[in-house]
Amino acid sequence: MTKQYTVAILGATGAVGTRMIEQLEQSTIPVGEIHLLASKRSVGKKLKFNGQEVAVEEAVPDSFNGVDLVLASAGGDISARLLPEAVKRGAVCVDNTSHFRMNDNVPLVVPEVNVDALENHHGIIADPNCSTIQMVVALEPIRKQFGLKQVIVSTYQAAGGAGQSAINELYREAQEKLDGKPMQAEILPVKGDKKHYPLAFNLLPQIDVFEEADYTHEEWKMIRETKKIMLGDKFAKDIKVTATCVRVPVPIGHGETVYFETAQEPTPAEIKQVLATAPGVVVQDDPSQQLYPQPVTAEGKRDTFVGRIRADVENPGSYHMWVVADNLLKGAAWNAVQIAQELVKRDLVRVPEGSAELFN
Amino acid sequence: MTKQYTVAILGATGAVGTRMIEQLEQSTIPVGEIHLLASKRSVGKKLKFNGQEVAVEEAVPDSFNGVDLVLASAGGDISARLLPEAVKRGAVCVDNTSHFRMNDNVPLVVPEVNVDALENHHGIIADPNCSTIQMVVALEPIRKQFGLKQVIVSTYQAAGGAGQSAINELYREAQEKLDGKPMQAEILPVKGDKKHYPLAFNLLPQIDVFEEADYTHEEWKMIRETKKIMLGDKFAKDIKVTATCVRVPVPIGHGETVYFETAQEPTPAEIKQVLATAPGVVVQDDPSQQLYPQPVTAEGKRDTFVGRIRADVENPGSYHMWVVADNLLKGAAWNAVQIAQELVKRDLVRVPEGSAELFN
Numbered sequence: 001m002t003k004q005y006t007v008a009i010l011g012a013t014g015a016v017g018t019r020m021i022e023q024l025e026q027s028t029i030p031v032g033e034i035h036l037l038a039s040k041r042s043v044g045k046k047l048k049f050n051g052q053e054v055a056v057e058e059a060v061p062d063s064f065n066g067v068d069l070v071l072a073s074a075g076g077d078i079s080a081r082l083l084p085e086a087v088k089r090g091a092v093c094v095d096n097t098s099h100f101r102m103n104d105n106v107p108l109v110v111p112e113v114n115v116d117a118l119e120n121h122h123g124i125i126a127d128p129n130c131s132t133i134q135m136v137v138a139l140e141p142i143r144k145q146f147g148l149k150q151v152i153v154s155t156y157q158a159a160g161g162a163g164q165s166a167i168n169e170l171y172r173e174a175q176e177k178l179d180g181k182p183m184q185a186e187i188l189p190v191k192g193d194k195k196h197y198p199l200a201f202n203l204l205p206q207i208d209v210f211e212e213a214d215y216t217h218e219e220w221k222m223i224r225e226t227k228k229i230m231l232g233d234k235f236a237k238d239i240k241v242t243a244t245c246v247r248v249p250v251p252i253g254h255g256e257t258v259y260f261e262t263a264q265e266p267t268p269a270e271i272k273q274v275l276a277t278a279p280g281v282v283v284q285d286d287p288s289q290q291l292y293p294q295p296v297t298a299e300g301k302r303d304t305f306v307g308r309i310r311a312d313v314e315n316p317g318s319y320h321m322w323v324v325a326d327n328l329l330k331g332a333a334w335n336a337v338q339i340a341q342e343l344v345k346r347d348l349v350r351v352p353e354g355s356a357e358l359f360n
Numbered sequence: 361m362t363k364q365y366t367v368a369i370l371g372a373t374g375a376v377g378t379r380m381i382e383q384l385e386q387s388t389i390p391v392g393e394i395h396l397l398a399s400k401r402s403v404g405k406k407l408k409f410n411g412q413e414v415a416v417e418e419a420v421p422d423s424f425n426g427v428d429l430v431l432a433s434a435g436g437d438i439s440a441r442l443l444p445e446a447v448k449r450g451a452v453c454v455d456n457t458s459h460f461r462m463n464d465n466v467p468l469v470v471p472e473v474n475v476d477a478l479e480n481h482h483g484i485i486a487d488p489n490c491s492t493i494q495m496v497v498a499l500e501p502i503r504k505q506f507g508l509k510q511v512i513v514s515t516y517q518a519a520g521g522a523g524q525s526a527i528n529e530l531y532r533e534a535q536e537k538l539d540g541k542p543m544q545a546e547i548l549p550v551k552g553d554k555k556h557y558p559l560a561f562n563l564l565p566q567i568d569v570f571e572e573a574d575y576t577h578e579e580w581k582m583i584r585e586t587k588k589i590m591l592g593d594k595f596a597k598d599i600k601v602t603a604t605c606v607r608v609p610v611p612i613g614h615g616e617t618v619y620f621e622t623a624q625e626p627t628p629a630e631i632k633q634v635l636a637t638a639p640g641v642v643v644q645d646d647p648s649q650q651l652y653p654q655p656v657t658a659e660g661k662r663d664t665f666v667g668r669i670r671a672d673v674e675n676p677g678s679y680h681m682w683v684v685a686d687n688l689l690k691g692a693a694w695n696a697v698q699i700a701q702e703l704v705k706r707d708l709v710r711v712p713e714g715s716a717e718l719f720n
Binding site for chain 2: 150152154156170171174175178189193194195197198201202203204205206210213214215240241242244246248249250251253255257259268287288289290292293294295296307308309310311312313314315318320322324
């Protein structure tokens with residue numbers, strides 16, 4: 001008989017958590033038992049898994065007793081507190097928060113790019129930032145084939161990256177504006193920051209808080225995570241990465257203009273050919289048919305969509321592309337479930353000895 | 361007594377035309393008579409100029425008899441047909457359409473950048489593309505002070521760039537989506553193109569039709585116009601420019617992430633200092649106060665707002681900035697009126713002999 005896995009979803013009621021449930025249902029993982037964990041507030045709520053009602057439980061350290069696999073998306077502070085407890089109890093955790101991503105003991109994995117990094121996990125595997133995932137899925141086949149020297153990305157990020165409440169705020173503000181009322185911003189650009197600005201019919205060039213060199217945390221994530229995923233830390237200097245992250249009034253689906261310089265000088269047609277057979281990538285690029293990726297057509301899909309592929313006509317070896325993906329699926333829930341699926345396939349759902357100490 | 365000018369506005373009922381009227385009212389130009397010209401359809405409509413009702417007239421060649429100055433924004437084909445007629449009748453034309461922009465006999469002017477190009481006009485002066493204007497206003501002070509080698513721009517362009525009907529479509533689609541109905545796209549991305557896609561809660565990486573090398577016409581405009589304005593045609597190769605243009609669900613106010621490489625290596629603080637005293641520029645850049653340009657705060661203003669100024673930490677001499685302006689004011693109506701104001705100030709409101717033949 002196939003082994004059945006006991007799976008816990010931490011943050012099960014959120015925008016990513018609910019999609020983790022749905023992606024897990026559609027995955028190849030044989031799920032025996034499921035535990036839906038959330039904060040005290042959500043206890044009593046019932047969600048469905050494979051047609052069965054499951055009551056939401058409060059997430060506490062002992063929630064992880066007997067659990068094989070944890071999919072976490074309840075916030076960085078909660079992962080920081082609870083995932084070491086899960087590891088201590090023998091559960092392997094795939095964490096969608098940013099808390100452990102740059103930890104040397106934690107592989108940061110996009111299965112299409114660096115699935116082998118899973119082999120050396122210590123109980124916690126990090127799911128990268130949404131805007132980073134879709135970019136590296138599109139860049140890795142190019143790097144492998146033609147070499148990659150530099151990346152300059154501008155993002156067009158959906159409200160959903162800040163959770164369901166940010167999507168609700170976008171819709172509410174849009175209705176306020178259409179009704180001729182003032183828009184009331186309470187969450188964006190950053191829930192915990194001092195000021196809030198409307199996103200509806202507007203653009204906010206701030207995602208997460210400001211840090212070193214006047215880059216936002218989101219921009220640093222794209223720089224650092226891209227290097228860790230594509231190169232590992234040792235070769236981080238081999239590709240230059242820089243970013244500007246902008247929130248746009250779209251509920252779901254991040255867009256990115258990715259400008260990149262390769263080591264070789266392929267034609268745009270050669271780049272399209274490589275992307276056309278790349279895992280997880282769908283090329284949508286036919287100007288004669290006005291075919292290009294859009295958030296409304298990417299929503300609900302697991303793939304990363306790439307279009308507008310063309311050369312910088314004055315810089316040989318430099319190119320543009322336009323990348324769109326569902327930030328809540330490939331950018332979060334699906335990538336996490338995909339990691340879990342690989343862990344199962346490779347029989348890696350076990351915590352190596354000594355792991356718990358690494359996260360004390 | 362000061363000379364009074366007879367001014368005609370061609371396309372007076374459109375999104376740009378109505379703003380030309382308003383900007384002209386607020387200008388220093390002594391307007392004697394005003395003629396509001398539009399298509400047959402609009403004849404009978406009444407608009408106000410300085411509190412007086414003015415009837416809209418049909419635009420025909422003889423509309424320009426006795427006219428000193430024409431401000432045109434009725435579409436490229438209409439400018440192509442009527443402006444040579446206006447020049448023949450001795451009227452100096454400031455044309456907001458793209459028709460004459462790359463014509464060697466037509467100066468393409470952003471007053472903050474190349475106002476002296478007006479001196480050699482031949483009756484037609486072109487008002488550049490909206491997304492180009494705000495970018496060169498921000499780049500020119502940097503070029504003058506530190507030298508400029510390369511520009512890579514991604515735009516976040518408002519619906520208003522495609523006219524009032526595109527703004528109306530955006531609002532209608534937004535209401536449809538909020539009501540749970542399918543969004544009906546009829547205009548965007550390009551009125552005359554085969555397919556139409558919703559812009560509300562979406563992103564459209566196509567502005568204008570596709571052309572050479574899979575760039576859109578809008579992208580080529582940004583490349584070619586930037587060079588003509590900043591360098592003149594002779595030095596066009598001295599700055600490399602490349603662009604990706606994306607339409608975003610914002611009614612008014614274009615955003616741009618502008619990545620640029622300078623000849624020298626100033627600090628971001630030095631760049632900010634230069635921009636702080638540059639004409640037409642307002643620096644909004646204080647991460648500690650979450651201060652940065654936004655379309656909702658730029659709307660209705662004549663200035664170009666610049667923020668998020670910072671260095672590419674891995675490429676000395678390369679920088680990011682985020683530029684926002686009201687695309688219907690600085691990007692169109694105000695820049696045109698500003699040109700007209702300069703023509704008046706320099707006593708250049710006359711058509712040099714032999715000009716009419718140039719546009720036959």
